[in-house]
Amino acid sequence: SQQGEEDPQALSIQEGENATMNCSYKTSINNLQWYRQNSGRGLVHLILIRSNEREKHSGRLRVTLDTSKKSSSLLITASRAADTASYFCATNSGGYQKVTFGTGTKLQVIP
Amino acid sequence: SQTIHQWPATLVQPVGSPLSLECTVEGTSNPNLYWYRQAAGRGLQLLFYSVGIGQISSEVPQNLSASRPQDRQFILSSKKLLLSDSGFYLCAWSVSSKTDTQYFGPGTRLTVL
Numbered sequence: 001s002q003q004g005e006e007d008p009q010a011l012s013i014q015e016g017e018n019a020t021m022n023c024s025y026k027t028s029i030n031n032l033q034w035y036r037q038n039s040g041r042g043l044v045h046l047i048l049i050r051s052n053e054r055e056k057h058s059g060r061l062r063v064t065l066d067t068s069k070k071s072s073s074l075l076i077t078a079s080r081a082a083d084t085a086s087y088f089c090a091t092n093s094g095g096y097q098k099v100t101f102g103t104g105t106k107l108q109v110i111p
Numbered sequence: 112s113q114t115i116h117q118w119p120a121t122l123v124q125p126v127g128s129p130l131s132l133e134c135t136v137e138g139t140s141n142p143n144l145y146w147y148r149q150a151a152g153r154g155l156q157l158l159f160y161s162v163g164i165g166q167i168s169s170e171v172p173q174n175l176s177a178s179r180p181q182d183r184q185f186i187l188s189s190k191k192l193l194l195s196d197s198g199f200y201l202c203a204w205s206v207s208s209k210t211d212t213q214y215f216g217p218g219t220r221l222t223v224l
Contacts, residue, residue: 033212033213041217042215042218045214078177088155090213092211100144101157102154
């Protein structure tokens, strides 16, 4: 079953605007990751945030984690047309390196 | 550097035919290996994972099987394909340690007719 649920399912914004995607999960986690998938391609790891961290930055990406609410958000600032892709959160809860992926948010950035 | 290969890239097979998808990893040893399936416009469903040669764990009951004959080779098979087996199959690897990042291959698009 899917542990993470992304919200919204789809998002369309103008280039230059910020994009925010949310992920909610159900059980305690060791860490949460965000991945990006261009259409018809494999997933690319973006960022990992551990359960004892609250915020992490990587370039134009900002991830927050609220373990009390079992939720995370991914913010992409100053979006570009090349950011158009699907974004997935993935949670790790177990000891054998298994991660559980959410259903994804499809982001379209209009030039 | 590490690379992961999957083949074929696309496959069209009739119902009832066998299946063999291959995944190989280069540049690392003793990786954890994973097979996922992604239905159109959906998230990823973990099918199998392996922490070593000959060690396969299945996540969902199905008519697919997986094997790991070599350290960096992971094979997904079926004896008789069903229509519901259509989808995008992704192989991934991760370092067998506390690092949980998974690195994905380019995927195989399977259409069962």
